[in-house]
Amino acid sequence: MAEKKIKSTEIESSNGQVHASGRVLVDKTYKLYIGGAFPRTESGRYTPITLNDNSVVNICEGSRKDFREAVVVARKAQSGWSKRTAYNRGQILYRIAEMLEARHAQFVDLLEQIGSENPAGEVDASIDRIVHYAGWSDKYQQVFSTVNPVSGPYFNFSVPEPTGVVAIICPQHNPLLALITNLLAGVVSGNACILIIPPINGAVAITLAEVLHTSDLPGGVVNIITGSEAELVPHVSGHMDVNAVVYASDHQDILRLIQSESSANVKRVIARQYEDWSDAELEGPYLISDTVEIKTTWHPIGQ
Amino acid sequence: MAKKKNKEKTRIHFDTDWKYDPAPESVEHIKVNKQYEHYIGGSWKSPNEGKYFNTVNPASGKRLARIASGSTSDIDDAVAAARKAFGPWSALPGKERGKWLFKLARQIQERAREFAVIESLDGGKPIRESKAVDIPLAAAHFFYHAGWADKLTYAFPGRNPEPLGVAGQIIPWNFPLLMAAWKLAPALATGNTVVLKPAETTPLTALKLAELIDDLGFPPGVINIVTGAGDTGAALVQHPDIDKIAFTGSTDVGKEIQKSIAGTGKKLTLELGGKAANIILEDAAIDQAVEGIINGIYFNQGHVCCAGSRLLVQESIESKVIKKLKDRMSTLVIGDPLDKNTDIGAINSRAQLKTIQKYIELGAKEGGEIFQCEGSLPDGKGFWCKPTLFTGLAQSSTLVKEEIFGPVLAVQSFRTLEEALTKANNTPYGLSAGVWTDKGAKIFKMTTKLKAGIIWANTYNKFDPASPFGGYKESGFGREGGLHGLSAYVTF
Numbered sequence: 001m002a003e004k005k006i007k008s009t010e011i012e013s014s015n016g017q018v019h020a021s022g023r024v025l026v027d028k029t030y031k032l033y034i035g036g037a038f039p040r041t042e043s044g045r046y047t048p049i050t051l052n053d054n055s056v057v058n059i060c061e062g063s064r065k066d067f068r069e070a071v072v073v074a075r076k077a078q079s080g081w082s083k084r085t086a087y088n089r090g091q092i093l094y095r096i097a098e099m100l101e102a103r104h105a106q107f108v109d110l111l112e113q114i115g116s117e118n119p120a121g122e123v124d125a126s127i128d129r130i131v132h133y134a135g136w137s138d139k140y141q142q143v144f145s146t147v148n149p150v151s152g153p154y155f156n157f158s159v160p161e162p163t164g165v166v167a168i169i170c171p172q173h174n175p176l177l178a179l180i181t182n183l184l185a186g187v188v189s190g191n192a193c194i195l196i197i198p199p200i201n202g203a204v205a206i207t208l209a210e211v212l213h214t215s216d217l218p219g220g221v222v223n224i225i226t227g228s229e230a231e232l233v234p235h236v237s238g239h240m241d242v243n244a245v246v247y248a249s250d251h252q253d254i255l256r257l258i259q260s261e262s263s264a265n266v267k268r269v270i271a272r273q274y275e276d277w278s279d280a281e282l283e284g285p286y287l288i289s290d291t292v293e294i295k296t297t298w299h300p301i302g303q
Numbered sequence: 304m305a306k307k308k309n310k311e312k313t314r315i316h317f318d319t320d321w322k323y324d325p326a327p328e329s330v331e332h333i334k335v336n337k338q339y340e341h342y343i344g345g346s347w348k349s350p351n352e353g354k355y356f357n358t359v360n361p362a363s364g365k366r367l368a369r370i371a372s373g374s375t376s377d378i379d380d381a382v383a384a385a386r387k388a389f390g391p392w393s394a395l396p397g398k399e400r401g402k403w404l405f406k407l408a409r410q411i412q413e414r415a416r417e418f419a420v421i422e423s424l425d426g427g428k429p430i431r432e433s434k435a436v437d438i439p440l441a442a443a444h445f446f447y448h449a450g451w452a453d454k455l456t457y458a459f460p461g462r463n464p465e466p467l468g469v470a471g472q473i474i475p476w477n478f479p480l481l482m483a484a485w486k487l488a489p490a491l492a493t494g495n496t497v498v499l500k501p502a503e504t505t506p507l508t509a510l511k512l513a514e515l516i517d518d519l520g521f522p523p524g525v526i527n528i529v530t531g532a533g534d535t536g537a538a539l540v541q542h543p544d545i546d547k548i549a550f551t552g553s554t555d556v557g558k559e560i561q562k563s564i565a566g567t568g569k570k571l572t573l574e575l576g577g578k579a580a581n582i583i584l585e586d587a588a589i590d591q592a593v594e595g596i597i598n599g600i601y602f603n604q605g606h607v608c609c610a611g612s613r614l615l616v617q618e619s620i621e622s623k624v625i626k627k628l629k630d631r632m633s634t635l636v637i638g639d640p641l642d643k644n645t646d647i648g649a650i651n652s653r654a655q656l657k658t659i660q661k662y663i664e665l666g667a668k669e670g671g672e673i674f675q676c677e678g679s680l681p682d683g684k685g686f687w688c689k690p691t692l693f694t695g696l697a698q699s700s701t702l703v704k705e706e707i708f709g710p711v712l713a714v715q716s717f718r719t720l721e722e723a724l725t726k727a728n729n730t731p732y733g734l735s736a737g738v739w740t741d742k743g744a745k746i747f748k749m750t751t752k753l754k755a756g757i758i759w760a761n762t763y764n765k766f767d768p769a770s771p772f773g774g775y776k777e778s779g780f781g782r783e784g785g786l787h788g789l790s791a792y793v794t795f
Contacts (some may be wrong), residue, residue: 263561293775
């Protein structure tokens, strides 16, 4: 290209990579988010995504091995996360809202770049949804717990506990809001999550990982893998150390595959299919209850 | 040594020194027909393919009755009847629906003795257990859920619960009437209609329940009962007009069901197998703990999904606990299920006896040391198995890993609470667990870390309609009983 010597201010870029001042912009490399770190996919594969400004970003095409690695770190992180006090979890989740608010403009821009319909509205709704779910951290237990009036001299009570490691397959539409809703409903109770993100939403999801990373969320509690849903789903549903799969994407044939293969270890399969993730139904404690187990404890009274 | 010998002399051998006189429950007023048909749409229907099978008394091997064998077309008829009944039943005000269930509960109580005797005849369980546990709890389940029928909106704050439609329910042979009640009561209270398939070896009490439903004049088609084996169950699972499957049984079959209904939109709850750890800490009240171990594994011949089939005992008290356990095992009375003194009845079927015997042989092969109490088993053609325990088994041995569903206890020891928790949770199952200690803080340390749906602390094998029951991990999903059990039968 540079056949003759020219000043940088004279260089033109086809997709806005040069600032008006002539300064060449520094791009971000989008990688995965696993165990609180940002590794590249071990497979070395990528999907080029052309943004609305014609710039091209390379999104990692995550592999089976990346997913399996994420399960290992998620399992390790889960017990510590669920042992945190509910108040502490609530504060950390609220912190995500603070961090996202501070980056509001960046996410509006990112959503615009991938052609979202209402970027500002989606970022607003996402922040508010985080606040909503953060507040459930020390309340949903009281909604779902019971002291059970058994016919005998026993104290008997039931409480929800996190299911464990939850894989979440995110949809293409509402890139930020759908991700946030499913993620928060999963982690608020103490689950560790692995998100599978379609490449087109990769830049949004991995930038969100930076937000999560600066919110005191322990590494491994949330892991983000960008890549092909069709390729990764068999590895997700067949994995013997994943307790639940939330399918929030839209392909009925893939949902069917998940429901079928999840029988390998009796995974809980939750299908959440919404055209509009700002739906009021997606708030409240009931999404949280999808990925908890009810534990009932008996003890004699005065015997 | 002399002292020890003396003790040995004073031990009573219940088989020879001190025999109980027979105390059999009378069967005179019990009515069992020679042949039973399906109960579909409020009347008795002969099987479309004309096939029958026998249900036998496992204590004698003798036939009790001929039972209709359900085919796909019988299932079609039953589902059609349930679908027809769904509209009116679900439209019935909750108060009215509730009264039908209250009436049902009362009728079971009134016929309790007959149900108990038939349960023991058909399934081999001690009459004491049928009378004290199975039948009263079955009635209690209907009574409990009856009261929910007009209060469902209070169970789901902010939501409007609606019934799912037609539920297909498949139940096991270990608690035949009780399992029918666990399945039917919440489904009916929430406004669903049901096709129930009882287990092949124990269909009689469900059919007696159909008689009772018929006598009550229950709205036809709300409860349909189709008898048969695995094929009948498979036809029910695969029927396209079923909205919900509820299954209690083995993990293998549960997985098949989960796989087979993928993509159909059918709602599913599974209550599957278990391999529960019953953990005895060194500061436990040992005599109570020994009773808890016995009740945990030998209750109902060990045919219990939540049986405490792995005993984890702290090393410092291991020999003491095992000695007391063996002494207590020697006092267990094995014999006629209808005898009021019987502790251990008959194994439910010949097939199950073979399975258990296979495991016992395997335990010895894998290096375990077997203990069975002295004395002989009852004569005749019944299916019997002595209460058995194995010590010296490795964590990797088959008897520690697999569900046996019989009176076989695998004993392991541990030193620290962490080791106990690791061993207890080292299983794909997660149905139940037991913890015995006198220290409150230790109880909660253990109960909060055990990965299981039901934890019994200083007790074991207690059940109640108000208490949710169901597992973690491969022991299934969904709960039965209590407020939590209602969500398995509603949509919003």
